[in-house]
Amino acid sequence: MNNIHVRTKVNGDEVDFLCDPRETLLDCLRDKLHLTGSKEGCGTGDCGACSVVLEGRLVCACLVLGVEVEGQTVDTVEGIAQGQDLHPLQEKFIKYAALQCGICTPGILMATKNLLERNPNPTETEVRYWLAGNLCRCTGYDKIIRAIMDTAADMREAG
Numbered sequence: 001m002n003n004i005h006v007r008t009k010v011n012g013d014e015v016d017f018l019c020d021p022r023e024t025l026l027d028c029l030r031d032k033l034h035l036t037g038s039k040e041g042c043g044t045g046d047c048g049a050c051s052v053v054l055e056g057r058l059v060c061a062c063l064v065l066g067v068e069v070e071g072q073t074v075d076t077v078e079g080i081a082q083g084q085d086l087h088p089l090q091e092k093f094i095k096y097a098a099l100q101c102g103i104c105t106p107g108i109l110m111a112t113k114n115l116l117e118r119n120p121n122p123t124e125t126e127v128r129y130w131l132a133g134n135l136c137r138c139t140g141y142d143k144i145i146r147a148i149m150d151t152a153a154d155m156r157e158a159g
Contacts, residue, residue: 008069010035011079019066025059026050028066029076037077037106041135048134051107052076058114060133077106080113088151089113096147100138108134112148120156124149 017032041049
């Protein structure tokens, strides 16, 4: 099967790559664009470790074909920080020690950032519901939820 040329915008940058039409977006991000932050935890869309934002919508990159992103915008965990300046979510995850092995962290950060852009004042129940598709086997979620709630409060205050 012939490779297909894909032109898209990833983390604000125009990018081009060639991919097999059967390759997932996750494989294209990791293998073609060398953006290895998104992880493959399951390959079936059940764990959320590969969560990215495609055209403003949170998706599992393992369930999207690379060719499907032609002409669209993709945001990955690599685009959260601004240069050396961490995003408030990243700072709070460090402060609260809301990560351990790191496999789920990129997907949780992407899901949470997407939530806070949609709803800057979520309840704890809303945060837990939004993260239902992101599995973490190490932390027990308590530190993650506290980091997210504190980030939301700080971002509202900063206005």
